[in-house]
Amino acid sequence: MQIVKTIAEVRRLVSTVRQEGKRIGFVPTMGALHNGHVSLMKTARKQCDYVVVSIFVNPTQFGPSEDFEKYPRNLDSDAITCRKTGVDLVFAPSVKDMYPRENWTWVEVENLTKSLCGAHRPGHFRGVTTVCTKLFNIVDSDMAFFGQKDAQQAIVIRRMMADLHLPLEIVICPTVRESDGLAVSSRNQYLKPTERKDASLLYHALTICEDLARKGENRVKVLIAAMQQVLGRSVAIEPEYIQIVDLDTLEPLETIDRPALVALAARLGTTRLIDNIILDLNVSSGDV
């Protein structure tokens, strides 16, 4: 496994591999790698001949009051994780490499970025789509792998890819969870022990919603109230949003009459967590 820091070097290596006719898979990350990332890498490993992982904490997707500074960074242990998982190339650029001058060019996806996290993190998705475009242009992969845990991000990127005719296949992989259901996240390590315990209620609320829906409850108001009640069991949980939206357009639904995304965000102390499930009552619940 190689670890490179410069754009020129990653381009050179990938171009050599491409000339050998190999299929290239790409997993963009912000590091602090956990089992969710490992699952993406393993999927990439299965579907591609050469796997690139980028590790870059992207400043433009953090708001001014967000955790850019304290976001966990540990390239050494991340590199060990990548090596163990069979990654071929780790690309770990500096901010100066990715933003060599004041950034004037932005890629924005309308409509999909207004609701859910977009409503609470202004500019966040613009930062995500812009840095992903840069990374896709640099890494030049055939496929890119994203986790369903960040469902809105995955849906936004998939739309960007289609609209801009990016020659890239986006694969969305299932959320990986701890044994109590909590979605694995780099931010879970911020949680205090009591917060960590209560955090499992997030997924519990989602499963309650799914159960009710499968039993025939299709009124969104009722389903959201049931989830609010579950989260209300912990005084540590401050819900930011609990929403049920159209899976393609992310527009709010009143009735579950089509494939839906049930998504929530909450604060536990200073930590912001998100989670979601997909409700597609015509098929078993699955990936985005």
Added chain:
Amino acid sequence: MQIVKTIAEVRRLVSTVRQEGKRIGFVPTMGALHNGHVSLMKTARKQCDYVVVSIFVNPTQFGPSEDFEKYPRNLDSDAITCRKTGVDLVFAPSVKDMYPRENWTWVEVENLTKSLCGAHRPGHFRGVTTVCTKLFNIVDSDMAFFGQKDAQQAIVIRRMMADLHLPLEIVICPTVRESDGLAVSSRNQYLKPTERKDASLLYHALTICEDLARKGENRVKVLIAAMQQVLGRSVAIEPEYIQIVDLDTLEPLETIDRPALVALAARLGTTRLIDNIILDLNVSSGDV
């Protein structure tokens, strides 16, 4: 020479050529090909092994009151021009190919798009940068060729390319002019005979500006007044803007103390024409 209409077909052909190790040049156009385009194609022909020309009248760069509907379209004669000039591949997609669904993803360049034409054609450059990103992603060339006549467009695209790390070299080629100095443009054919005659004053004004600057006049106000006077000789010319701006940032200058773009736009009847020169008093005047 091949003429293809589908994205899949252009991808297939370019990918085959790329595997042969050939250098691919791309000239994006809206058709109505004239000597300016021919000059771009010839430059591409010299610098590359395989030359692709796209012909696509892009709806998203026209304002609601602009000339999208009446913009000249003649694929047959354009194809003859391309064949004569040694083009290898003409890509002529439909609007439905380039915009297969409602377009939600936009590429925007800040700052550079606010002044000059950007101030008078809201949304124009967003349409240009978005369609160029699509075309670059489809054609996958090594180089792309633009004319200095559309100087702001070329500067905006060059910045977009750098900010997004597009693996592409942008080449800006000198403006081609008629014998009386008028910059060749697909829109010149809209001009009535008397308008056509007066249109040469646009370039004449620019040359007067350059003469004065070379003689030591560096006050922008004085230079602009001199150009206004030249345009004032025709009652048919309605100036839209006459500006002298920093060549890199496109910010207005008060004094010519660095490389500058002298740019103007004017209406003659219903026809809008633009032209520009570069003033770099440390070197002979040249390309962007």
